[in-house]
Amino acid sequence: MSSRHDVIFYPPPIGGPRRMVHTATATTAASVSLWNTSRAIVSSTDATPIVVTLAAGHGYLVGDSVTIAAHTTNVGANGTFVLSAVSATTITLTGSVGSGAGAGGADGTVVFSDNNYARPETKVWVAFEALTNDCYVRFGAAATAATTQYNGVLIKAGATAGLGPQHNQKFYLTPSQHTNVDILSTTGAGLLKWWVCSPPGERERI
Structure with a gap:
């Protein structure tokens, strides 16, 4: 006699999938870290609200929640903020107030405020989406970026771009074992997004 069971792999993250972004060349x-990819700050305005300048290809969207740390001079930029506006190289921090000490310089980092997975031994789905060019990805427990070989799994750009994590290639990973992802674009600069995600109703039959 056999039986069939529904197994739910993990609970949906509160507030939806946790999204990370990286630009590959x-x-x-x-x-880069699979679970907490940071962006270096170029500068910030001593204004209300504060506008932070980052390198192009940061991938942030209006409504994203980010956390800024270790930004000196204009210390009012440190903290967690929702983004009210974005451009190719800037993000605007809702509710922020400049410190009055002058513009901030090139120090400090920005990360998504909700992209640390809380249970490192629990396997989770990670979905990848290539936005501009095909990208190869390879997972491991340490940084191994000193290579130009296309020896990972190919993530195709094109028809599925922009449709969200449920439409893209997913991997079942353990955060404690798969800490890093090596990324290599096939042509030019490639923008790669990935999610620690739990699509509603995602189950496996056994």
């Missing part, structure tokens, strides 16, 4: 593989 065709010449050098980049190794």
